[in-house]
Amino acid sequence: MARITLRQLLDHAAEHAYAVPAFNINNMEQGLAIMQAAAAVDAPVIIQASRGARSYAGDIMLSYMIDALEEMYPDIPLCMHQDHGNDEATCASALAHGFTSVMMDGSLKADAKTAADYDYNVDITRRVVDLAHWIGASVEGELGVLGSLELGGGEQEDGHGVEGKVSHDQLLTDPGQAVDFVRATRVDALAIAMGTSHGAYKFSRKPDGAILAMRVVEEIHRRLPNTHLVMHGSSSVPQPLQDVFNAFGGEMPQTWGVPVEEIVHGIRCGVRKVNIDTDCRLAMTAVFRRVATQSRTEFDPRKFLKPAMDAMRDLCRERFEQFGGAGQASRIKVTPMSEMARRYRAGELDPRIDSPATIAA
Numbered sequence: 001m002a003r004i005t006l007r008q009l010l011d012h013a014a015e016h017a018y019a020v021p022a023f024n025i026n027n028m029e030q031g032l033a034i035m036q037a038a039a040a041v042d043a044p045v046i047i048q049a050s051r052g053a054r055s056y057a058g059d060i061m062l063s064y065m066i067d068a069l070e071e072m073y074p075d076i077p078l079c080m081h082q083d084h085g086n087d088e089a090t091c092a093s094a095l096a097h098g099f100t101s102v103m104m105d106g107s108l109k110a111d112a113k114t115a116a117d118y119d120y121n122v123d124i125t126r127r128v129v130d131l132a133h134w135i136g137a138s139v140e141g142e143l144g145v146l147g148s149l150e151l152g153g154g155e156q157e158d159g160h161g162v163e164g165k166v167s168h169d170q171l172l173t174d175p176g177q178a179v180d181f182v183r184a185t186r187v188d189a190l191a192i193a194m195g196t197s198h199g200a201y202k203f204s205r206k207p208d209g210a211i212l213a214m215r216v217v218e219e220i221h222r223r224l225p226n227t228h229l230v231m232h233g234s235s236s237v238p239q240p241l242q243d244v245f246n247a248f249g250g251e252m253p254q255t256w257g258v259p260v261e262e263i264v265h266g267i268r269c270g271v272r273k274v275n276i277d278t279d280c281r282l283a284m285t286a287v288f289r290r291v292a293t294q295s296r297t298e299f300d301p302r303k304f305l306k307p308a309m310d311a312m313r314d315l316c317r318e319r320f321e322q323f324g325g326a327g328q329a330s331r332i333k334v335t336p337m338s339e340m341a342r343r344y345r346a347g348e349l350d351p352r353i354d355s356p357a358t359i360a361a
């Protein structure tokens with residue numbers, strides 16, 4: 001069995017200069033696709049569930065699916081992560097269902113749509129860190145509000161995302177504040193805002209530095225070289241998938257995602273977790289459209305789901321290879337959560353932050 005914490009996995013990724021894609025799960029087919037891809041290239045995985053996924057599948061179904069995936073693929077280190085936890089209760093109940101990691105997104109209030117202030121974010125994140133670390137689980141925090149620099153706001157996905165206009169400043173994580181935040185909260189990983197947004201409609205043109213602020217990643221990494229950074233909304237929305245979707249009756253307006261080469265650049269700047277959901281959704285639903293159009297008498301759901309699962313598997317495999325995770329699974333010996341808890345208590349996993357004098361240079 002190989003259920004791993006986010007912290008141990010990202011420490012390994014940092015040591016060996018790769019990143020782990022985090023794919024969302026809602027159903028069995030997505031779980032199988034992710035694990036088949038991981039097994040094919042010997043890559044460790046992060047599977048994450050949003051609050052929407054937990055209410056769609058139900059916590060009991062979801063936790064047994066993860067147990068099943070773990071049992072089917074005992075050689076693949078599997079981190080089970082809560083995506084965008086909105087309060088302590090969401091995070092605590094995820095841990096109770098076998099998750100080894102949670103995101104406490106305190107950039108928004110518990111309603112998951114109102115931008116929160118910095119003190120609120122620090123307080124709630126620190127509380128979740130205290131709780132999780134007692135049992136050896138990991139915490140991802142979020143500083144800065146995720147959203148589009150083009151539109152000045154976020155996009156709702158699975159009921160999560162800022163509503164209304166937010167300032168340009170809020171949409172970009174402040175590097176100085178990031179240092180303070182990591183020190184105050186002791187998060188294991190930090191999600192940062194730099195122009196990526198959720199959903200398919202990220203950019204209205206191929207992104208440049210004005211709308212995808214990779215300079216923010218570079219600067220935060222310079223000040224926090226030992227902190228694992230997380231890129232949200234990092235689907236690439238490949239043109240071929242958009243084309244298949246639209247060739248078979250879809251009406252998706254032309255859109256641009258985050259180019260894989262920008263993500264690879266981010267990986268050189270401390271990005272260790274890359275969240276990808278839209279690409280997986282699109283890979284599957286483009287196949288649904290093709291099957292429905294080409295085989296109009298087909299009514300067996302498996303004839304839709306099997307090729308859709310294969311398409312998602314191929315996409316996941318490509319990302320494992322592009323982000324450098326291929327070949328890494330067999331190099332990891334999973335540390336039990338009880339041992340992680342001991343290390344937290346002993347202070348061995350406290351954030352390593354250089355003094356201001358050394359980073360000013």
Ligand SMILES: [Zn+2]
Nearest residue numbers: 084232233275
């Ligand atoms: Zn996200």
